Amino acid sequence: MGGLWQMPKPFTTQRLIRFSHCDPAGIVFFVNFFEMISGIVEDWFREAVHQPFQEMHLGRRVGFPIVSTGCEFFRPCHLGDTLVLELAIARLGRASIEFDIRGRVGGDEKFRARHKVAMVSLDTFKSMPIPDDMRARMLAYVGAEGR
Amino acid sequence: MGGLWQMPKPFTTQRLIRFSHCDPAGIVFFVNFFEMISGIVEDWFREAVHQPFQEMHLGRRVGFPIVSTGCEFFRPCHLGDTLVLELAIARLGRASIEFDIRGRVGGDEKFRARHKVAMVSLDTFKSMPIPDDMRARMLAYVGAEGR
Amino acid sequence: MGGLWQMPKPFTTQRLIRFSHCDPAGIVFFVNFFEMISGIVEDWFREAVHQPFQEMHLGRRVGFPIVSTGCEFFRPCHLGDTLVLELAIARLGRASIEFDIRGRVGGDEKFRARHKVAMVSLDTFKSMPIPDDMRARMLAYVGAEGR
Amino acid sequence: MGGLWQMPKPFTTQRLIRFSHCDPAGIVFFVNFFEMISGIVEDWFREAVHQPFQEMHLGRRVGFPIVSTGCEFFRPCHLGDTLVLELAIARLGRASIEFDIRGRVGGDEKFRARHKVAMVSLDTFKSMPIPDDMRARMLAYVGAEGR
Numbered sequence: 001m002g003g004l005w006q007m008p009k010p011f012t013t014q015r016l017i018r019f020s021h022c023d024p025a026g027i028v029f030f031v032n033f034f035e036m037i038s039g040i041v042e043d044w045f046r047e048a049v050h051q052p053f054q055e056m057h058l059g060r061r062v063g064f065p066i067v068s069t070g071c072e073f074f075r076p077c078h079l080g081d082t083l084v085l086e087l088a089i090a091r092l093g094r095a096s097i098e099f100d101i102r103g104r105v106g107g108d109e110k111f112r113a114r115h116k117v118a119m120v121s122l123d124t125f126k127s128m129p130i131p132d133d134m135r136a137r138m139l140a141y142v143g144a145e146g147r
Numbered sequence: 148m149g150g151l152w153q154m155p156k157p158f159t160t161q162r163l164i165r166f167s168h169c170d171p172a173g174i175v176f177f178v179n180f181f182e183m184i185s186g187i188v189e190d191w192f193r194e195a196v197h198q199p200f201q202e203m204h205l206g207r208r209v210g211f212p213i214v215s216t217g218c219e220f221f222r223p224c225h226l227g228d229t230l231v232l233e234l235a236i237a238r239l240g241r242a243s244i245e246f247d248i249r250g251r252v253g254g255d256e257k258f259r260a261r262h263k264v265a266m267v268s269l270d271t272f273k274s275m276p277i278p279d280d281m282r283a284r285m286l287a288y289v290g291a292e293g294r
Numbered sequence: 295m296g297g298l299w300q301m302p303k304p305f306t307t308q309r310l311i312r313f314s315h316c317d318p319a320g321i322v323f324f325v326n327f328f329e330m331i332s333g334i335v336e337d338w339f340r341e342a343v344h345q346p347f348q349e350m351h352l353g354r355r356v357g358f359p360i361v362s363t364g365c366e367f368f369r370p371c372h373l374g375d376t377l378v379l380e381l382a383i384a385r386l387g388r389a390s391i392e393f394d395i396r397g398r399v400g401g402d403e404k405f406r407a408r409h410k411v412a413m414v415s416l417d418t419f420k421s422m423p424i425p426d427d428m429r430a431r432m433l434a435y436v437g438a439e440g441r
Numbered sequence: 442m443g444g445l446w447q448m449p450k451p452f453t454t455q456r457l458i459r460f461s462h463c464d465p466a467g468i469v470f471f472v473n474f475f476e477m478i479s480g481i482v483e484d485w486f487r488e489a490v491h492q493p494f495q496e497m498h499l500g501r502r503v504g505f506p507i508v509s510t511g512c513e514f515f516r517p518c519h520l521g522d523t524l525v526l527e528l529a530i531a532r533l534g535r536a537s538i539e540f541d542i543r544g545r546v547g548g549d550e551k552f553r554a555r556h557k558v559a560m561v562s563l564d565t566f567k568s569m570p571i572p573d574d575m576r577a578r579m580l581a582y583v584g585a586e587g588r
Contacts, residue, residue, distance in 0.1 A: 019170060019483055019494050020178065020476055024226065024351070025416075026171045030360045031328045035461055038325060042460055053460050054521040057318070066324045070364030070408075079171065080495040114364075122319075166336055166347050167329055171498070172563075177507045178475045182314055185472060189313055200313050201374040204465070213471045217511030217555075227348040261511075269466075317460060318467045318520065325461065373465060 010086035010102075011044045011141060017081040027076035034069065037101050037113055040085045049137045062128060064117040067096065071113040081105045089142040095119050095127045097138070157233035157249075158191045158288060164228040174223035181216065184248050184260055187232045196284045209275060211264040214243065218260040228252045236289040242266050242274045244285065304380035304396075305338045305435060311375040321370035328363065331395050331407055334379045343431045356422060358411040361390065365407040375399045383436040389413050389421045391432065451527035451543075452485045452582055458522040468517035475510065478542050478554055481526045490578045503569060505558040508537065512554040522546045530583040536560050536568045538579065 015036055023029040045064075046052040057063055077083055083103050091098040096118040103110045119128050130138070162183055170176040192211075193199040204210055224230055231251050238245040243265040250257045266275050277285070309330055317323040339358075340346040351357055371377055377397050385392040390412040397404045413422050424432070456477055464470040486505075487493040498504055518524055524544050532539040537559040544551045560569050571579070 018480055020176060020479055022171045023166060024169045024171065024173045025357065025359075029167060029332075030363065031167065031325060031332060034325045034328050038323075038461055039459055052521050054519070063319065065319075065370070066367050068364070068366045069324065070362070072362040073360050076359070078495070080493050165333055167332055172504065172506075176479075177510065178472060178479060181472045181475050185314055185470075186312055199374050201372070210466065212466075212517070213514050215511070215513045216471065217509070219509045220507055223506070225348070227346050313464060314470060314472065316465045318463045318465065320465045323461060 009140060010088045011040070011048050012087075013040050013043050013085045015039070015083045015085060017077055017079055017083055019079060021077075022079050025076075027078055030071075030073060033071060033073070033103065033111055033113075036083070036085060036103070037069070037071070037115055040087050040101060041099065041115065041117070044087050044141075048141065049134055051134060057122060061122045062119055063122050064097070064119055067116040067118050069113060069115045071111050073111045075108060075110050077103070077105060077110050083110065087141065089138060090114065092130075092135070092138055092142050093118075094129050097130075100143075156287060157235045158187070158195050159234075160187050160190050160232045162186070162230045162232060164224055164226055164230055166226060168224075169226050172223075174225055177218075177220060180218065180220070180250065180258055180260075183230070183232060183250070184216070184218070184262055187234050187248060188246065188262065188264070191234050191288075195288065196281055198281060204269060208269045209266055210269050211244070211266055214263040214265050216260060216262045218258050220258045222255060222257050224250070224252060224257050230257065234288065236285060237261065239277075239282070239285055239289050240265075241276050244277075247290075303434060304382045305334070305342050306381075307334050307337050307379045309333070309377045309379060311371055311373055311377055313373060315371075316373050319370075321372055324365075324367060327365065327367070327397065327405055327407075330377070330379060330397070331363070331365070331409055334381050334395060335393065335409065335411070338381050338435075342435065343428055345428060351416060355416045356413055357416050358391070358413055361410040361412050363407060363409045365405050367405045368403050371397070371399060371404050377404065381435065383432060384408065386424075386429070386432055386436050387412075388423050391424075394437075450581060451529045452481070452489050453528075454481050454484050454526045456480070456524045456526060458518055458520055458524055460520060462518075463520050466517075468519055471512075471514060474512065474514070474518075474544065474552055474554075477524070477526060477544070478510070478512070478556055481528050481542060482540065482556065482558070485528050485582075489582065490575055492575060498563060502563045503560055504563050505538070505560055508557040508559050510554060510556045512552050514552045515550050518544070518546060518551050524551065528582065530579060531555065533571075533576070533579055533583050534559075535570050538571075541584075 017028055021028045021032045042053055083105055086102045088100045089097055090100040096116060098116040101113045101115055119130050121128050164175055168175045168179045189200055233249045235247045236244055237247040246262040248260045248262055266277050268275050311322055315322045315326045336347055377399055380396045382394045383391055384394040393409045395407045395409055413424050415422050458469055462469045462473045483494055524546055527543045529541045530538055531541040537557060539557040542554045542556055560571050562569050
């Protein structure tokens with residue numbers, strides 16, 4: 001990735017590109033990249049913030065609906081590729097998180113996304129500030145300009 | 148369809164085969180046929196049984212989880228095909244429905260499925276007999292041997 | 295929509311929100327909106343530009359891969375909603391199209407997307423200018439500021 | 442699993458149940474189980490038969506379209522479950538393979554599927570006998586009654 005990535009420590013997962021991800025052109029159908037973006041956010045909440053969705057939804061009664069998402073696609077991904085997904089926080093707000101999520105195969109960058117979610121109460125559906133215990137774990141993923 | 152179909156009156160819908168349904172071989176990925184099977188069952192509950200899922204789930208507090216499903220695939224379906232879906236009831240039980248669902252493009256049969264659902268209370272998750280008002284509307288789709 | 299929409303004539307389709315579109319919160323999972331965005335682009339090529347994908351891919355040997363896409367989500371969509379999708383062209387380039395795609399239920403705007411595609415040869419994967427016959431049909435969907 | 446499984450050595454993978462797999466009832470939407478069935482077959486070809494799909498499709502010019510599939514669903518799967526998938530061969534034919542695929546969470550069996558594929562030439566789309574080198578690797582997964 002060279003100088004592309006300035007974050008202290010991106011959260012990283014891998015996805016093997018399967019037959020079911022690919023379209024008649026033999027490359028990943030772009031919609032499936034959003035499913036993978038959704039997946040790495042879910043994995044990060046579970047592993048880095050220690051908030052599995054099922055516990056957060058049922059226990060704390062909060063959720064993180066999507067506010068906006070955007071993605072640039074640089075090069076196609078193919079069946080059999082191992083896609084490395086990297087997540088960092090571009091901006092951590094009082095009640096919202098804007099993720100910077102990238103996908104690459106080896107050193108070849110495939111896409112780069114901005115993906116913003118906001119915390120809401122599942123009882124009132126109103127915006128809620130992110131609690132301090134969760135925020136403390138999130139800080140490790142925030143770039144210098146995003147705090 | 149000629150003599151293929153002995154039901155009094157199958158419930159019929161159409162689906163245009165889109166890019167997103169197709170796999171790297173350029174044909175419908177089999178998993179998407181199950182999404183279409185799910186869709187025609189949902190359409191039939193709404194239009195033929197007068198039970199849209201949202202009303203049935205929230206109002207009556209009942210649902211129809213899948214017990215089993217099976218499908219034979221005869222010929223591939225292609226991008227741009229208009230797939231005609233036909234639903235009849237092979238067996239209407241006290242608390243269960245076994246559907247006979249077929250897909251064709253023109254006279255060319257593509258798949259044939261058996262798809263069984265059972266009615267449960269969404270409060271207790273126990274099996275419940277299908278109410279008479281719903282059963283009355285279902286009878287029009289039951290073949291001679293299935294009552 | 296009131297004054298929201300300044301395009302001469304958006305291309306319009308409808309999608310019934312099904313069970314399979316919805317997530318455990320009972321609302322449309324955001325990834326499925328991208329599948330619908332992909333779907334209206336495909337419908338527009340077929341019906342408005344007279345270029346069904348299967349003919350364009352096999353006959354002309356050109357395709358329109360996604361360059362970038364972005365979407366703001368305003369309000370959730372629910373099972374049973376009839377989502378009206380509207381497509382216009384925000385900018386028609388020499389070899390690219392930037393769509394403005396919106397989803398609403400009645401007068402309630404649900405999402406607004408920018409979705410950019412670029413024409414490539416399927417033989418060389420190089421960018422190609424949009425042919426005049428296709429461009430002529432596209433012009434009817436371009437807003438005043440986008441030509 | 443106790444005495445449920447008589448195969449010499451099932452091929453085993455795991456899938457974490459994600460938000461995107463679940464429906465408004467909060468359980469895995471049945472269609473997604475077929476995507477997982479497709480996935481374990483692909484993994485087995487790659488890891489056990491040493492035939493990644495991309496090499497098999499492009500190199501050998503053969504593929505394994507689905508002939509039929511059927512699945513019984515015993516109990517629902519929930520967000521956060523670790524689903525263990527197990528694959529064995531119920532019958533290995535000259536040109537076809539009938540898989541026995543099961544899903545469980547801990548000792549709790551969730552589904553059991555029969556999934557049949559047949560080898561075809563991707564040039565002629567005609568049935569072809571499974572080559573000896575592939576068959577040799579498959580035999581380790583065939584139960585006593587299936588050879």
